Amino acid sequence: MTDTTTYQNDTGRRRRPKRLRRVLALSLAGVLGLGGLAGCASADTGIVTLDFFQFKPEAIGSFEAIIAEFEVENPGIRVRQNAVPDADTAIRTLLVKGKVPDVISLNGSGNFGQLARAGVFHDFTDDPVLKQINPAVQDILAGLGSYNGDEVNALGFVSNANGILYNRDIFTEQGISVPTTWDELIAACDRLKAAGISPFYGTLADSWTTMPPFTGLGGQLGGDGFFPRLRAEGADVGPDSAVSFTKDYAETLGKLQTLYSYAQPGFQSRGYEDGNQAFAAGKSAMLLQGVWAIAPILADNPDVNVGAFPLPATDDPAQTRLVSGVDVAITIGRDTPHLAEAQRFVDYLFDRKVLGDFAASQNMFSTAADAGPNTNPTLTELQPYFDAGRIVGFIDHQVPASIPLPAIIQQFLLDQDSTKALSTLDNEWRKVAARTTSTRSGE
Secondary structure: OOOHHHHHHHHHOOOOOHHHHHHHHHHHOOOOOOOOOOOOOEOOOOOEEEEEEEOOHHHHHHHHHHHHHHHHHOOOEEEEEEEOOOHHHHHHHHHHOOOOOOEEEEOOOHHHHHHHHOOOEOOOOOOHHHHHEOHHHHHHHHHHOOHHHOOOOOEEEEEOOEOEEEEHHHHHHOOOOOOOOHHHHHHHHHHHHHOOOOOEOOOOOOHHHHHHHHHHHHHHHOOOOHHHHHHHHHHHOOOOOOOOHHHHOHHHHHHHHHHHOOEOOOHHHOOHHHHHHHHHOOOOOEEOOEHHHHHHHHHHOOOOOEEEEOOOOOOOHHHOOEEOOEEEEEEEEOOOOOHHHHHHHHHHHOOHHHHHHHHHHOOOEEOEOOOOOOOOOOOOOOHHHHHOOOEEOOHHHHOOOOOOHHHHHHHHHHHOOHHHHHHHHHHHHHHHHHHHHHHHHOO
């Protein structure tokens, strides 16, 4: 454990530069107020109460069970779980009011990266708990952003995975093996189509459902350095720049269009729930979705034999990587007056069994470096990619929220005009970069 006094004197109490505090305040000031979430406090009895901000409503019960067991083992600490709707807005409101919770759970998204860069989270750089976490998972979090670009501002708790869900029984009946290359995937689609089976069930009515296949392809074909290079290009992104969506993402859109050409008729008017229900009923052999769709699919049909495999973007199986996001990241408020107690709770969360049980309850992947075999039969084919560190983060988390990425990709799949879509992405990126530059120069 890090010594509490040393932390507070050296780093925990350091004040952020005035300019940084003003930037954070300005970026969060437009958020609506939030009531009922006061900071943690110690009772006169000597019991410390930790404020645990928890963003995932479906995990309330699982965390309550963990908290109850933790409090039995730590009678001097109480943990108050605060689960709120619209967590992104709620956490920003608390930060503006200076009410940073002691322990915080957040989705590992672009929003987390923005907050991490603002310097409101604890630095875990020298924390022994890091040795217990899969380094590839921590790399994904680091790619979203950190304070000064060199801190470790959160710990990956559980991860999701995004690939292709498939009906094992249909594959067996048609004599199809799980594809490991792009050509094998297309050959499987052709075979299914010839047998009168829809290879994919498309759900284009919900624009966000274009993101799983887009990120699955782009995360592998776009290259690891694409977004850092794009950010460096800034407002100069365009036809003549060294890097752009137009230059680097044409193959991604071309292959995305190919996948949707194997969707059922009328896929343009079907949504996410339609897709889950249809797949559960055996109306398609595959679904372009992540593991989060497994629970609703099994709720519709507990007997469907569903499996999952990474989307093979190339014809080299060794290059295939599983797209994964940190579904739950755990962090600590930088200025918590109860650092030692918060660290004790975080250490408990990362106990191998506690972590494994929570991941199983959420149909997710443990982020433990030694997670061991995955007992969820639907996820067994994906676990080796975590074990080998062959995972890559969601590229849509790298795109500013002000850029309507899902809507742009949805429109592309409707009009099939890749030139327009790529140009629109470049233009939107350029506008955001120009606004950012203008804002910084005026501070």
